[in-house]
Amino acid sequence: MRPVLAILRAVPLVVALGVGVGTAAGAQGGGEASTEHDPLGYVVDLDELDDPASIDAGEELFRTGCVSCHGLGGVGAPSGPPLYDAGAASAHFYLTTGRMPHTGSPEEQATRKPPVYSPEEIEDLVAYVASLGDGPPIPEVDPASASLQEGGDLYRAICAACHSASGAGGALSYGHNAPSLDEATPVQIYEAMLIGPGQMPKFDAYSEEELDSIVAYVGQLQRLEDPGGLSLGRVGPIPEGFVAIVIGTGGTMLAALLIGRRLHDDADPASPSAQEGER
Ligand code: HEC
Numbered sequence: 038m039r040p041v042l043a044i045l046r047a048v049p050l051v052v053a054l055g056v057g058v059g060t061a062a063g064a065q066g067g068g069e070a071s072t073e074h075d076p077l078g079y080v081v082d083l084d085e086l087d088d089p090a091s092i093d094a095g096e097e098l099f100r101t102g103c104v105s106c107h108g109l110g111g112v113g114a115p116s117g118p119p120l121y122d123a124g125a126a127s128a129h130f131y132l133t134t135g136r137m138p139h140t141g142s143p144e145e146q147a148t149r150k151p152p153v154y155s156p157e158e159i160e161d162l163v164a165y166v167a168s169l170g171d172g173p174p175i176p177e178v179d180p181a182s183a184s185l186q187e188g189g190d191l192y193r194a195i196c197a198a199c200h201s202a203s204g205a206g207g208a209l210s211y212g213h214n215a216p217s218l219d220e221a222t223p224v225q226i227y228e229a230m231l232i233g234p235g236q237m238p239k240f241d242a243y244s245e246e247e248l249d250s251i252v253a254y255v256g257q258l259q260r261l262e263d264p265g266g267l268s269l270g271r272v273g274p275i276p277e278g279f280v281a282i283v284i285g286t287g288g289t290m291l292a293a294l295l296i297g298r299r300l301h302d303d304a305d306p307a308s309p310s311a312q313e314g315e316r
């Protein structure tokens with residue numbers, strides 16, 4: 038009985054390994070967790086953020102990596118704002134987009150970079166920053182159920198002025214810029230609207246449904262970025278994972294079609310394709 042159980046338990050692991058290898062080509066980027074199981078880009082486990090052990094570990098990381106600018110306990114310092122109302126949403130956005138730890142002077146814009154911290158460390162830091170006050174939690178994002186039509190209308194009305202109609206971004210005053218929306222994950226897009234990073238205003242007065250619609254529309258813009266091109270290197274891990282699945286499924290279907298056609302031709306010599314072959 039025991040060995041059988043052991044084998045049964047190993048099955049999911051083997052399947053998971055197979056899937057991992059199959060999409061390894063598509064996975065990239067430090068703190069961005071595997072998109073195979075995380076298409077929205079959560080990176081962290083939302084259920085772990087209340088865990089006291091995680092909060093303690095986060096405090097430890099905060100002491101070495103963040104107090105120089107944000108002060109002990111996040112009270113703020115000359116080179117960084119207080120973090121009382123930042124909340125999990127802001128900490129998650131700034132850490133998963135690699136904006137924090139900030140490099141450069143406080144006036145300089147924090148820009149997107151590969152994350153410095155691992156997904157576990159990000160989880161701990163988010164848990165700690167969230168414990169400092171009652172800022173917004175990481176949102177539950179559901180673009181699949183949203184309206185692209187409504188998202189497009191809203192995007193053109195309230196986002197395009199800064200990020201351009203195509204999402205390519207644009208220049209603002211004081212050498213700052215509204216970045217391209219190419220690389221933002223669904224969770225990061227939603228969070229940006231909740232927290233208003235840098236010079237971006239907050240859009241937290243909109244309904245969850247409206248925010249989900251905008252997230253869905255930005256996702257559409259990201260997919261339209263390279264019409265008709267095979268640019269797997271640029272589009273990022275999410276679409277690449279999809280491509281792996283589509284090619285895999287498509288290939289299997291093609292094989293099934295070819296096999297099916299041959300059987301059909303053998304069985305029915307009068308079929309047009311069989312006659313063509315005899316000519
Ligand atoms: C070199 C200084 C510096 C370091 C180090 C630094 N920060 Fe920051 N941080 C800033 C500045 C400046 C801003 C404001 C910039 C902005 O909003 O674009 C900021 C903004 C933030 C915000 C957004 C605040 C809000 O009101 O929503 C969060 C969250 C944050 N930092 C977390 C961290 C964490 C966590 C660390 C450690 C891993 C860290 N920072 C390290 C300078 C720093």
Ligand code: HEC
Nearest residue numbers: 134146147149195196199214215221226229234235236237
């Ligand atoms: C007033 C100009 C302005 C408007 C309007 C605006 N943004 Fe932004 N947005 C910015 C700026 C500036 C940043 C960079 C913030 C920083 O310095 O950290 C930004 C950053 C972002 C990011 C992070 C991108 C990344 O990859 O790191 C997302 C996502 C985003 N905005 C989405 C939106 C959406 C969606 C809307 C409409 C609901 C919107 N923005 C409206 C100026 C704007």
